[in-house]
Amino acid sequence: MAAVAQTIPAPPRKHRWRFGIGARLFAAFVAIVGLAVGACVVGWLSYARLSGELSAIAEAQMPRLAFASRLSKAGADIGSATAVLTSAGTRAEYDEMRGVYGERLKVLQDLLAQPDAVRDVAQIGPVARAIGENLSRIDIAAGKRFTLLEAMRSDIDELRWLQADLIEEADPLVDDIRFNIEAEARKSGGSNALAEQRKSEALLTAIAQANLATGLIGRLVNATTVAEIQETNAFLGDSVDELATRLDMLSGWPDSITLRQLARRILEQADVRTGIPNRKNSEMSQAAQLSGLAQENARLVETLGRNIEAEVTAIEANANAASLRAAQAIDAGRKMLAAIALSSIVLAIAIGYFYVHRNVLSRIRLLAAAAGSIGEGRHSVQLPPAEPDELGDLAHALALFRQTRDELIQSAKLAALGQMAAGIGHELNQPLAAIRAQIHSGSTLINRGNSEQALVNLEKIRALTARMADQISHIRRFARRPDAQLRPVDLNTAVGDAVSLLEHRFDEEQAELRMDLAEEAMLVMAEPIRLEQVVVNLVANALDAVKETARRRVTITTRPSADGASLVIADTGPGIAAGDLQAVFDPFFTTKPAGSGLGLGLSISYNIIKDFGADITVLESGPDGTRFQILLKGPER
Structure with missing residues (x-):
């Protein structure tokens, strides 16, 4: 192939100094820097005044703003805990919320007691102390209420056990009565049978009324309104009276002693003066008192919030006034800086458009287009x-x-x-x-x-x-010439076709070829000619590496991978020096003697593999040889 003649322009003459691109851009830079220096002077004068205002804000207003922020947060924390303080259902829940509420109240009181606190907080301190006193009263009322609730829960547990024991005691008695009735009926003793029948009715009614009373007491304990308590007490009174009547009817029956004792205990718990109803009335009274204290506490917290809001508003007003003075100090300098900035923009646009864009960039584009054409192999390239x-x-x-x-x-x-x-x-x-x-x-x-x-x-x-x-x-x-479009290619077929081009070298150089190819076909996204070229380059390099070694073996392995296939080419050569591993894919880098290669094989292979969207790496290299791995992607499914 005849070489294409090239006309090389004569190199430019050497000058000690010339007004080239660097000098022109430096002059533009000096002009813009001059404007920037002017802006700095104006800014310094403006900010000198601003500094005084900011110092006043930092020394006088910032502590007040910080105090207002902490004060506002403390008030908000107390307000958020107020709603849940009196809604606790158990003593543990109340103690937990009471601890949180007390800590937040202490934070507010400590804040108001600071020596550097703002002077005009006289209206906040008394409200905070009133909240603390009201909290003590809430503690007393809540303690009494929870004590009564715990006692009622204990009584309810006892009633459940009494009810269970009562039923257990009643079962054999019912069986005895049924047996006696049947026996008297066989004897034709009508009066005795009737007496047994009455005893049975009294026993069953007593058990039913005991169960009813137990249920009504449980309902009474869970009642939340006075009307519900009164209604339940009315039903409970009727049930208790009926139970007492039936127990009197069983008083002459010795076998019912234990049952009557259990039922009497249920009557004691149902007593309005000393039993669970009395404790429920006391608990409702404490709950009403606790509700009133909670309302008072909410009112105090609301007053505290209004006082804190008024104080924060006053502090913010003072800070806003100081900020307004600082803004006025900035305004004059801002206008001058805007004028200088506008001048800088006009100068930069003029330099950028008339020199950089229309001269420098247009010539750079021509040179870039020429470089691209040269890179693509075209010979008739017009240089600017x-x-x-x-x-x-x-x-x-x-x-x-x-x-x-x-x-x-x-x-x-x-x-x-x-x-x-x-x-x-x-x-x-x-x-x-x-x-x-x-x-x-x-x-x-x-x-x-x-x-x-x-x-x-x-x-x-x-x-x-x-x-x-x-x-x-x-x-x-x-x-x-290869095709640029990728398509599914059988990796094993491509490897076999590439190796067939180098079989004579294995024979001539007495090198061993081991091919460990996957049994199934593995389709990868590639261009077959360029994929063969990569395999040829790597196998040829492997043959060059083992040429001077005693054990000459090249191994080619293919395996399926997670998203495609893996190709590993290994040799038994002396390996690549550690300092050269980072440069093996660089163009024109080679460790071969002069005249044995151009150092382009691995660089071309690297670019081809990257065009495939795949990856090529040196897995390992040492005295026992080198292993290159190519990870190829499979077709999308």
Whole structure:
């Protein structure tokens, strides 16, 4: 291939000093800095006045604002705890909320007692003390109420046990009465049977009324209104009277002593003067007193909130007045700074548009387009005219790069053609030698009249020529320009096709090839020609690495991975130096002797793999060899 002639512009003349891009931008920078210095002077004068106002705010108003903030928070904390203080259902809940409420009240009292507290809080202190005194009264009322509630709960538990024992005692008595009635009926003793019948009715009624009384007492304990208590007490009185009557009817029955004792205990608990109803009335009285104290506490907390709000409002008003004076101090300097900023913007726009955009950036775009065209391999690239500045130097350097690139590409093509020729010769020599042998053997067979065996030889020759055609087709496919579009590719097939191009090297260099490919087909998203190119590059590098070693082995392993497939190529070479591991994928980096390679194989492979959206890494490298891993993505499902 003939090299394309390049015309390299003459390098710009060297000047000790020139008014280039740097000098022009420096002049613009000096102008803008001058405006910035002017703005700083104006700002300093303005902020000197502002500093005095801010000092006054910091020394006088900030402590007041901080005090107001803490005062407002303390008042809000007390207000939030007030609602739940008297709604506690158990002594433990009350004690917990009482502790929180007491701590918050103490925080407020400590805040008001500080030596540096604001003077005008005289209206807050008395309210805080009144809240504390009211809290003590709430403690007394709540303590009495919870004591009564606990006593009633204990009584209810006792009633449940009494009810259970009563039923247990009644069962055998009912059985005895039923037996006696049946016995008297057989004896035809009508009067005795009637007496047993009455005893049975009295026993069953007593048990029913005892159960009813127990249920009414439980309802009474859970009552929340006076009307509900009165209604329950009315029903309870009727039940108790009926129970007492039935117990008197059983008083002559010795077997019912235990049952009557249990029922008498239920009557005692149902007594309005000494039993659970009396304790319920006392608990309701304490609850009413506690409700009144809670309302008083809410009123005091509301008054406290209003006083705190008034104090905070006064403090904020003073702070706002100080802030207004500071804002006035800023206003004058702000206007001057705005004028200077506007001038700076106009100057920056003028420099940016008329010089940077219309001159520098347009030339940079031309150079970028030229560099992109050179990178894509186009030869007829028009470079912008060189001017006596830094971009002119860059245009000259780009022209030199274009010439160097063309020479490098030409050298790489020649080297690739040489390696390909060796591969083609190796792949075609063996079939040609076999064809010659088959032709000679076929001629001999024909001369002998053995035409059937001669046809067998001709069939072998046909198979050998088909094999040669496949090899040439594979090499032609490998040599053509790849397609940029990705599609599903069988990784194992691509590896096999790539290795077939390098089989002659394994034979010539007496290297061992181990292929541990997954049994199932593994589809990955790639472009087949470029994927083969990556495998060829890595296997060729592995062969170069083991060339001077006693144990020459290259291992290729494919396995499915979480989102695609994994390809590992390992060699038994001396490994890569630790200091070189970070640079193995850099262009033109090579550890081979001069003339043995351009250092582009791994760089090209790295870029191809990244184009696939995949990853290539050095898994490990040491005296026992190097392992490269490629993680490829599978098709989306």
